[in-house]
Amino acid sequence: MPQLEIDGAALTYDDEGPRDAADVPVVFVHGWTANRHRWDHQTAHFSARRRVIRLDLRGHGESTGAGVPTIAHLARDVVALLDHLGVERCALVGHSMGGMIAQTIALAHPARVERLVLVNSIGRMAYSRGRGLLMAASTLVPFKLFVAANIQRAFAPGYPREEVRAHIRASAATPREVVMTLYGAMRAFDVLDRAGEISVPTLMVHGYHDVQLPVRQMLRLAKAYPDAVVRILDAGHELPVEKPAELTGALDSFLTAKP
Template sequence: MAIELHTLDGGQGEGLPLVVIHGLLGSADNWRSHLRGWQQGRRVVAVDLRNHGRSPHAAGMGYGEMAGDVLATLDRLGIERCHLLGHSMGGKVAITLARRHPERVASLVVADIAPVAYGHGHDAIFAALRAVEAAAPENRREVDGIMAEHVPERAVRLFLATNLVRGEGAMAWRVGLDEIEADYEAIRGEPEGEASFVGPTLVIRGSRSSYVTDAMLPTLREVLPEAQLVTLEAGHWLHAEQPEAFQAAVNDFMGRVEA
């Protein structure tokens, strides 16, 4: 059964709607600066996937389940056809939806992810989140100190901290951590769907990221045969590290699709 997802929905113009799907432990809120830019010429909808942001928590993090949630959201919002953009885990959700329902996807933008199963994990990140959960800290400074014992990169800690809310006297996580950890193997796995998506596709990767290597390109092109590849001087969070270049690449691509 599909989950009713929370969305940020705004903008207007002649362009086709753009639907944005965040990555693991992200949310629609992370995309607000990009949304303001894209909303100048079109309707833009950013979703919170299940167990993320302000969306409900539910068992099951399979790509078919999450793509089903997004499809139900498109139906609820009256969006028959759209540009679909997904980063990381959200990119696999977008690929799954595009493969299963290509008639709904005018174009696909995949940000720093390939349609493959990954071996690396998020053990340190989960350990940091659980340590914060156990300590029940009273403020963000305490949270950062606890996470630093597991995650040395300050930028990653700041990203994770976007999931903090104030609970009853302590800081707490708004993500469905139990549900995410329980089905983490599905998240690491391949996107679902049998057919290739043969519509217009843009793949944007970071030069300092290991998520879309040259060795993965043959598999990527089997699933996304029309993929155009753009490499930005960035790591995995390329839309945050190179926001202007990222937005320009997406705008140029959508403009060519709509021409």
């Protein structure tokens, strides 16, 4: 896989699909402890007719690098990759922490984002009591147990156990320093008061059963956007893998709609 060397990290990425497509490229950004393969279903669909770019964020998946203190640091990595690939404008899709990164890019570089999609994401971190207690206990329990508890509750009830276990194993491979440093970065993330500045067409897709970042937090963000469409699906926090076809369909309808 190709890599981009930047600020002590090597970012692994995929760049697929036709370069001469009329539509701008779609750029997918994954969330905390995940990797670019969260977007396998969406990448297979869109790369048949337009350019698709996805990456492993620093310290995740096949990318190297230490944790960074702010979401803005991760946003700069993504922008650097776009510069490296010669992408001036794109449709930007972010899941969870990836949605935080996407909003940060849209605020810092509005001319580079044609459309924005936020999947299970919010504008200001606000933990439920249960999530807060889990994070507070993070230094008192074994790291793998901490990761397992977080990933387990990310899926809606009834999701196949073997698939949950596979995601737990993949997340636990993310270095502890990266996981905990980026937890701090997410905790400090707050663009809610600036959300009205993001004027591009925006789709917010959320899982009804998301207990990590509850629907009400997303709706609070949606009210602040001047041009946002909301879709609620019957799933938890991991929409790209829980409901891949439904999410892909929602993205397709939104990204191909005429302005």
